[in-house]
Amino acid sequence: METCPQCAAGLVAPGGGPPWCPACEWNLGAYDERRVPELGWRGLDRRAHRLAYRLTTGPSRAGGHARWLLLGASVFLLAAIAGMVGLGAWIVYTTWLSFATVFGVLLLLLGYVLRPRLGRLDRDADRLEPASAPAFFALLRRVAEATGAPMPDVVMVDSRLNASASAVGLRRTKVLTVGLPLWAVLAPQERVALLGHELGHFVNGDVRRGPLTGVATRTLGELSLMLRPGAPSGGSLLMMAADVLARAVLRVAHTVTVAARVLLVWLSMRESQRAEYLADDLAARAAGTEAAASLLDLLARSETLGMYVRRDARAGLSPAAARASVAALRVADPVVRQRSIREEVSMFASHPPSGLRARRIARLSPAAPAVLLTDADDTAIDAELDRRYASARREIAIGG
Ligand SMILES: [Zn+2]
Ligand SMILES: [Zn+2]
Numbered sequence: 001m002e003t004c005p006q007c008a009a010g011l012v013a014p015g016g017g018p019p020w021c022p023a024c025e026w027n028l029g030a031y032d033e034r035r036v037p038e039l040g041w042r043g044l045d046r047r048a049h050r051l052a053y054r055l056t057t058g059p060s061r062a063g064g065h066a067r068w069l070l071l072g073a074s075v076f077l078l079a080a081i082a083g084m085v086g087l088g089a090w091i092v093y094t095t096w097l098s099f100a101t102v103f104g105v106l107l108l109l110l111g112y113v114l115r116p117r118l119g120r121l122d123r124d125a126d127r128l129e130p131a132s133a134p135a136f137f138a139l140l141r142r143v144a145e146a147t148g149a150p151m152p153d154v155v156m157v158d159s160r161l162n163a164s165a166s167a168v169g170l171r172r173t174k175v176l177t178v179g180l181p182l183w184a185v186l187a188p189q190e191r192v193a194l195l196g197h198e199l200g201h202f203v204n205g206d207v208r209r210g211p212l213t214g215v216a217t218r219t220l221g222e223l224s225l226m227l228r229p230g231a232p233s234g235g236s237l238l239m240m241a242a243d244v245l246a247r248a249v250l251r252v253a254h255t256v257t258v259a260a261r262v263l264l265v266w267l268s269m270r271e272s273q274r275a276e277y278l279a280d281d282l283a284a285r286a287a288g289t290e291a292a293a294s295l296l297d298l299l300a301r302s303e304t305l306g307m308y309v310r311r312d313a314r315a316g317l318s319p320a321a322a323r324a325s326v327a328a329l330r331v332a333d334p335v336v337r338q339r340s341i342r343e344e345v346s347m348f349a350s351h352p353p354s355g356l357r358a359r360r361i362a363r364l365s366p367a368a369p370a371v372l373l374t375d376a377d378d379t380a381i382d383a384e385l386d387r388r389y390a391s392a393r394r395e396i397a398i399g400g
Helices: 042-057 064-094 101-113 134-147 178-183 188-200 211-224 237-285 288-300 302-314 319-325 334-344 353-363 375-398
Strands: 125-126 154-158 163-168 173-179
Touching: 042 237, 042 288, 064 101, 064 173, 064 211, 064 237, 101 134, 101 334, 134 154, 134 302, 134 375, 154 178, 163 188, 163 334, 173 178, 173 319, 178 188, 178 319, 178 375, 188 237, 188 288, 188 375, 211 237, 211 375, 237 288, 237 353, 288 302, 288 353, 302 375, 334 353
Parallel strands: 154 173
Antiparallel strands: 125 154, 163 173
16 A cells, blocks of 8 residues: 555545545645546646645635625626627717627627626526425524524525525525435434525625625626537538637637636635635534534535435435435545545535535534424425425436
8 A cells, every 4th residue: 555755644545546645635635637627728727726725725814805806806897898888889879880880789799798697586496485385494494593594585496416595686586495305315403504504605795695796706607608619510621610710719718708717716715615614604503513514424425425316216215215325425434525625626616625614513612403403393394395305306317
């Protein structure tokens, strides 16, 4: 077995990739060449990963300036787009039906492509109403009270292995989305922890979700996805030449938006990580430290969890049986936590790695839960969601 050059402990490499030292974490931040590149260029990707690892695991400095820089950058971006539209309209108006009008129209088109994205409610999403899910909403109110969070305006459920909190539209409607496949396998106190974390995002001044900065980061995010060059297409020589040219233009546009996004993300990273840790603290306050940590240990194995959940969905297991089947995945393991740190570190990750978060919560002084979800209430919630569980199971069973 290879040993660590720093402390002579045996190296580990579960799942392959460059080995690291479980004792002193030497080489844990090494770039795994099997990663799917996020920036399109391997070299850039390696650099971004190194930066993200340092920002994620390094000591947290007070980032007061970052907040203002981020706000400034967001205002600049939105003002530049508004200016582009204004200039385009002015050119079209003053040069109507001359050659120069084309430039005005182009500017207007570009402004349209770059228009700020406020986000909106998903019309197809399944909304949960207090009338049909009284036990769920009673729990939500108790968690909101314990964490000092406002109630969300809209609660939705979907079939992802995730949960999220966001603000959408001009009025910044607070939306809580709970992925049923995840919810189904959580133990009662882990459910409290999940709600505590998500509601926690409505409490703290979360910069990436703030009105101005949220719109700027969302706009750039959607834009870089839209501009991502696709696979080359075949066809005639002329088509292929046009394809190559279009892809080159797209690639440049994509790189520019990605670079702008990296800049915003970089400016906001410390702040948004602090927001995540605050949300974790609120989760621990509501659910107790033990359940908050076990939820994160479960998420640190999200790949295996996903496999189990799909398998159990195909077998049509009830939430209780599915919950029992993933029991072994919530056991705390330092190497699993480290592996999640290596795999989840990214400039574009919405959260710090689950393993890092689990470790942080586990190191807090143990605290009892403020909200206790009894087995009876937990069963009542499952009964309310029963029909929706079934359709979520069908969806992930076909989704493969
Ligand atoms: Zn070592
Ligand atoms: Zn979060």
